[in-house]
Amino acid sequence: SQIVRLVESAQMAKAPVQKFADRISKFFVPLVECIVFDKTGTLTIGKPMVVETRLLKSMALREFYEMVAAVEVNSEHPLAKAIVEYAKKFREEEESNVWPEVKQFESITGQGVMAVVRNREVIVGNKRLMLKKNVAIPVSAENFLEETEGFAQTGILVSIDHELVGVVAISDPVKPAAQEVISILTSMQIKSILVTGDNWGTAHAVAKEVGIGTVIAEAKPEVKAEKVKDLQALNFVVAMVGDGINDSPALVAADIGMAIGAGTDIAIEAADIVLMKSNLEDVITAIDLSRYTFRRIC
Numbered sequence: 001s002q003i004v005r006l007v008e009s010a011q012m013a014k015a016p017v018q019k020f021a022d023r024i025s026k027f028f029v030p031l032v033e034c035i036v037f038d039k040t041g042t043l044t045i046g047k048p049m050v051v052e053t054r055l056l057k058s059m060a061l062r063e064f065y066e067m068v069a070a071v072e073v074n075s076e077h078p079l080a081k082a083i084v085e086y087a088k089k090f091r092e093e094e095e096s097n098v099w100p101e102v103k104q105f106e107s108i109t110g111q112g113v114m115a116v117v118r119n120r121e122v123i124v125g126n127k128r129l130m131l132k133k134n135v136a137i138p139v140s141a142e143n144f145l146e147e148t149e150g151f152a153q154t155g156i157l158v159s160i161d162h163e164l165v166g167v168v169a170i171s172d173p174v175k176p177a178a179q180e181v182i183s184i185l186t187s188m189q190i191k192s193i194l195v196t197g198d199n200w201g202t203a204h205a206v207a208k209e210v211g212i213g214t215v216i217a218e219a220k221p222e223v224k225a226e227k228v229k230d231l232q233a234l235n236f237v238v239a240m241v242g243d244g245i246n247d248s249p250a251l252v253a254a255d256i257g258m259a260i261g262a263g264t265d266i267a268i269e270a271a272d273i274v275l276m277k278s279n280l281e282d283v284i285t286a287i288d289l290s291r292y293t294f295r296r297i298c
């Protein structure tokens with residue numbers, strides 16, 4: 001239902017300008033001054049993998065991952081897919097796709113998921129979600145989270161019956177071209193900004209790796225769109241590059257929305273330009289080409 005709501009708000013925002021969308025966006029492309037980049041799947045490869053597990057209670061990894069995967073298999077999130085994939089490692093081949101049944105599954109956009117598995121309440125997500133659900137985070141878990149963030153990894157917390165039982169470290173490497181693309185954009189006098197739903201530590205580490213100086217983290221989909229509007233209020237012509245459902249309001253709000261071709265249909269629908277080959281370099285190609293065309297006709 002949250003997805004439906006996002007799509008509806010994206011479509012509503014777009015409806016009044018639909019007729020002119022083509023003309024307006026093509027006109028704006030050569031004038032871009034500011035590009036807002038999403039992190040996961042846009043600056044990073046978008047194929048996250050579990051790299052470490054830190055258990056806080058004595059519990060077999062097999063049991064831990066069985067509970068976690070039972071919940072995550074109901075989520076479309078790339079982090080969820082990474083966890084389920086990794087969890088299969090601990091199972092026999094013939095049962096690798098069979099997980100315990102869950103009740104009351106709930107997905108909290110930009111925070112995590114929860115459900116009841118074998119009469120126990122399992123919560124999988126970020127710190128904000130644990131705080132909201134009154135799950136205490138021990139110092140050892142805090143320290144491990146900080147460590148993972150320093151490596152640009154995302155630490156996912158797991159609680160069972162409101163007790164934190166483990167942390168899963170997930171790594172999603174940045175795209176090989178990302179750093180060069182940002183540096184070329186800078187030389188073109190275009191400012192790059194990172195806006196992500198992920199935590200501040202990981203966001204800063206990724207930004208540093210690719211050479212972006214301005215970071216906004218822990219941003220819900222509406223906040224991503226608000227940040228775009230804030231920049232527009234400062235009279236910048238703003239482009240947004242993203243791949244996810246959570247980027248669609250910002251893609252619509254931007255003067256030019258650019259979707260990664262391999263991204264979700266909803267992002268593609270919300271965008272003005274689709275980077276068909278999912279190459280970040282094509283952000284530059286699009287701007288270059290339009291500047292050249294613009295000079296020819298003006």
Ligand code: ADP
Pocket residue numbers: 038039040072075076077079080109110111112113124125126154155156195196197198199219244246
């Ligand atoms: P991004 O903007 O980087 O694409 P999202 O807004 O989708 O990120 O998610 C923000 C954060 O919420 C994630 O980094 C993760 O900590 C948490 N989260 C979201 N969905 C899930 C999930 N299915 N399982 C665990 N954690 C999740």
Ligand code: MG
Pocket residue numbers: 038039040041042242243244247
């Ligand atoms: Mg994304």
